[in-house]
Amino acid sequence: MDKTFNLILRGVGGQGIITLLSIINEAAFIEGYDVKSSELHGLSQRGGSVETHIRFGEKVYSPLVSRGQADLIIGLEVLEGLRGFSQANSKTKFLINNYYLPFSGSLKKEEILGKLKMISKSNLYLISASEICKKELNNEVVSGIYLLGYAVNKKLIPLKTTSILGAIKKVIPEKYLELNKKAFGLAHD
Amino acid sequence: MKKILLGNEAIVQGALEAGVDFVSGYPGCPSAEVGDGFKDIAKEKGIYAEWSTNEKVALEVAIGASFSGLKTLVNMKSFGVNVCSDSLLPLAYTGTKGPMVIFIGDDPSCHSSAQSEQDSRGYAYLSRIPILDPSDPQECCDFTKLGFEISEKFNIPVILRTTTRVSHQKMPVTINSKSQILNPKQISNPKSKIPKGVFIKNPHQFCTMPPRVLEMKKELLQKIEKIRQFAEKSKINKVIGKKNKIGIIASSISYLHILEALKTLGIQLPVLKLGFFYPLPEKMITDFIKGKKKILVVEELDPYLENEIVRLAKDKLTIYGKDVLPTVGELDTDKVCIALSKITGKKFVIEKSKILDLPKRSARLCEGCPYWYILPIIKKVATEGTIFGGDIGCNMIAGLSPHNMQDYLFSMGAGLGISHGVGKATDQKVISIMGDGTFFHSGIPALINTVYNKSSPLIVVLDNRITAMTGHQVNPGMGKTLMGENTEELKIEEIAKACGVKHIKVLDPINIKELEEAVKEFLIKKEVSLIVCRRICALLLKKQNG
Ligand SMILES: Cc1ncc(C[n+]2csc(CCOP(=O)(O)OP(=O)(O)O)c2C)c(N)n1
Numbered sequence: 001m002d003k004t005f006n007l008i009l010r011g012v013g014g015q016g017i018i019t020l021l022s023i024i025n026e027a028a029f030i031e032g033y034d035v036k037s038s039e040l041h042g043l044s045q046r047g048g049s050v051e052t053h054i055r056f057g058e059k060v061y062s063p064l065v066s067r068g069q070a071d072l073i074i075g076l077e078v079l080e081g082l083r084g085f086s087q088a089n090s091k092t093k094f095l096i097n098n099y100y101l102p103f104s105g106s107l108k109k110e111e112i113l114g115k116l117k118m119i120s121k122s123n124l125y126l127i128s129a130s131e132i133c134k135k136e137l138n139n140e141v142v143s144g145i146y147l148l149g150y151a152v153n154k155k156l157i158p159l160k161t162t163s164i165l166g167a168i169k170k171v172i173p174e175k176y177l178e179l180n181k182k183a184f185g186l187a188h189d
Numbered sequence: 190m191k192k193i194l195l196g197n198e199a200i201v202q203g204a205l206e207a208g209v210d211f212v213s214g215y216p217g218c219p220s221a222e223v224g225d226g227f228k229d230i231a232k233e234k235g236i237y238a239e240w241s242t243n244e245k246v247a248l249e250v251a252i253g254a255s256f257s258g259l260k261t262l263v264n265m266k267s268f269g270v271n272v273c274s275d276s277l278l279p280l281a282y283t284g285t286k287g288p289m290v291i292f293i294g295d296d297p298s299c300h301s302s303a304q305s306e307q308d309s310r311g312y313a314y315l316s317r318i319p320i321l322d323p324s325d326p327q328e329c330c331d332f333t334k335l336g337f338e339i340s341e342k343f344n345i346p347v348i349l350r351t352t353t354r355v356s357h358q359k360m361p362v363t364i365n366s367k368s369q370i371l372n373p374k375q376i377s378n379p380k381s382k383i384p385k386g387v388f389i390k391n392p393h394q395f396c397t398m399p400p401r402v403l404e405m406k407k408e409l410l411q412k413i414e415k416i417r418q419f420a421e422k423s424k425i426n427k428v429i430g431k432k433n434k435i436g437i438i439a440s441s442i443s444y445l446h447i448l449e450a451l452k453t454l455g456i457q458l459p460v461l462k463l464g465f466f467y468p469l470p471e472k473m474i475t476d477f478i479k480g481k482k483k484i485l486v487v488e489e490l491d492p493y494l495e496n497e498i499v500r501l502a503k504d505k506l507t508i509y510g511k512d513v514l515p516t517v518g519e520l521d522t523d524k525v526c527i528a529l530s531k532i533t534g535k536k537f538v539i540e541k542s543k544i545l546d547l548p549k550r551s552a553r554l555c556e557g558c559p560y561w562y563i564l565p566i567i568k569k570v571a572t573e574g575t576i577f578g579g580d581i582g583c584n585m586i587a588g589l590s591p592h593n594m595q596d597y598l599f600s601m602g603a604g605l606g607i608s609h610g611v612g613k614a615t616d617q618k619v620i621s622i623m624g625d626g627t628f629f630h631s632g633i634p635a636l637i638n639t640v641y642n643k644s645s646p647l648i649v650v651l652d653n654r655i656t657a658m659t660g661h662q663v664n665p666g667m668g669k670t671l672m673g674e675n676t677e678e679l680k681i682e683e684i685a686k687a688c689g690v691k692h693i694k695v696l697d698p699i700n701i702k703e704l705e706e707a708v709k710e711f712l713i714k715k716e717v718s719l720i721v722c723r724r725i726c727a728l729l730l731k732k733q734n735g
Binding site: 012013014021022025026029034035036037038039040041042043046047048049060061062063064066067068079080082083085086103104105106107115 | 193195219300353357359360361445522523526544545547548550552553554586659
């Protein structure tokens with residue numbers, strides 16, 4: 001990989017974004033990349049928008065992805081995914097959980113999906129991760145892990161399965177290990 | 190060995206490697222993970238750690254430990270320095286005995302701060318306490334250790350100042366594996382040896398009073414000049430890059446943005462990176478700017494460095510700073526690229542991304558939050574025109590939709606003080622709300638004032654059995670300490686009674702009828718009244734139930 005990989009991970013506070021970020025960080029580290037990330041705690045974790053950045057490559061300085069520089073935007077919710085637009089360029093891939101968490105004053109889901117399709121064109125991967133995880137695993141919180149499995153499988157992120165599994169083992173407490181591995185495997189196999 | 194650490198975890202690691210004995214602090218964002226980091230390891234590592242009632246007390250506790258010879262770490266967020274500043278200034282005069290590092294987390298862009306976009310570096314000028322300003326987690330670890338070294342060498346406290354993007358940045362950090370943070374799961378056999386120092390009486394050092402206090406000020410000024418000499422030689426101030434007529438001076442996260450920006454623009458310029466904010470290595474700066482035509486100073490928030498450099502440059506060259514960079518909000522690579530482009534003439538086209546005007550998703554009360562019961566009832570019962578005093582914490586969400594019941598919001602504990610003022614100045618009815626954490630932090634003096642000076646607000650304490658907003662830290666109402674020991678459980682209603690409040694009710698807010706009756710009854714009282722709404726935070730309950 002000759003260029004730094006820039007990833008934006010977005011969602012709503014409480015969706016397990018920081019855990020997902022830690023797994024990706026550790027996986028990149030396992031593969032020998034330099035890695036930097038930036039996360040936000042506190043107020044935004046109370047149900048607000050959460051935007052986190054991960055960058056890995058040979059040498060990374062700033063933890064923040066510049067405007068228009070994202071290679072991949074993972075959105076755990078449709079509107080939050082759409083917000084990633086400011087860091088997107090014409091080649092940016094959008095991997096979006098087809099999951100809608102409205103709030104008062106929010107856009108209608110069809111409107112959000114319409115905008116997403118218009119912006120990302122053929123680069124949109126709209127996946128019903130929450131629905132699938134709920135059905136298959138009776139747990140929505142792992143939908144981010146499911147999306148990560150999808151991303152690895154479709155080569156949207158330059159990380160190997162073995163490194164992600166190693167990272168999951170490192171980050172996830174014993175009790176939830178199987179659940180997370182299953183969620184990752186679901187989209188991956 | 191290398192390990193991915195959050196900036197704040199790296200500070201804990203650095204403190205462990207330095208052999209810290211004693212930790213005190215008060216939680217806030219982005220600093221809380223430092224105090225929290227000692228929760229599970231303190232006993233095992235033979236360290237004493239506490240959450241104090243507020244930052245002023247936390248600092249004073251640390252001063253006592255330092256005077257007893259222990260190596261001490263204090264932790265707080267930006268606003269905490271305001272609270273403890275009354276003791277911070279004399280501490281610079283007395284100096285330390287056991288070394289002390291004071292960690293302060295600033296929050297440019299107010300990601301998690303309601304009250305102001307504070308640049309705590311300004312306290313260097315007020316207190317004359319050295320400030321180190323790391324850029325990334327590796328430096329968080331290294332500068333913490335260096336801070337202890339400087340403190341030990343010069344008997345002065347050292348401030349380690351970060352920002353959200355430093356404290357909440359992750360990267361692989363080289364650590365000394367011998368003192369690595371143990372995984373809580375691995376801790377099986379706590380040594381539980383809490384360190385003990387010895388307090389050796391020395392009023393000459395520990396008591397400030399005229400005429401000695403002016404002597405102390407002189408000694409402090411001399412000390413700072415010695416530390417400046419140390420800073421001149423310190424490796425944390427460094428020059429990188431080749432000679433050029435244009436140079437850059439940067440600190441904190443801005444240093445990382447500038448490296449990124451130079452790469453983006455494909456230009457090479459010399460950069461002076463300052464790890465010391467105070468005292469500044471003035472000779473090093475003077476040497477760096479000598480012969481240059483232009484200097485760009487890249488720093489977030491206030492132009493402190495810029496002003497110093499303008500002074501040192503004595504009009505011999507052009508200094509750019511806040512004329513090309515914002516004073517409001519954090520910096521990023523794009524903003525730095527634009528500034529660089531302006532002064533070098535190098536073209537920079539920002540990737541055109543149409544700004545989408547999307548509705549903002551603001552913070553809201555969590556599902557099952559007890560405040561969902563309280564706020565609507567208060568609003569329903571309150572008569573037209575009632576003034577709502579707000580305070581800091583999850584409860585400040587009262588100011589947002591759908592509640593919209595907050596007429597002022599300042600700093601922790603300020604709501605009630607202001608409510609008393611409004612009550613005295615008008616005939617309007619005031620309802621002042623505050624969290625349990627805030628009640629203990631700084632609500633009590635305001636409560637005493639309200640009783641003493643006779644105004645009649647209805648105070649509603651939202652006792653969710655935890656300091657919630659900052660990530661669930663114990664407080665004096667919980668009966669538990671940071672290290673997990675049992676302790677006296679202070680009752681808010683008993684404190685209120687002792688402060689002279691005559692009308693007090695304690696209730697579980699899910700009994701909304703009872704709450705409604707209580708609010709109705711108290712709203713017409715001619716004296717101050719207080720309702721404690723006691724019900725555990727929904728997130729905490731979920732955590733406890735695993
Ligand atoms: C001086 C100062 N210290 C720390 C903080 C950080 N802080 C923000 S909210 C909060 C918690 C308040 O807890 P509590 O009053 O119990 O309210 P809750 O979040 O539980 O509603 C703290 C400590 C601050 N804003 N100011």
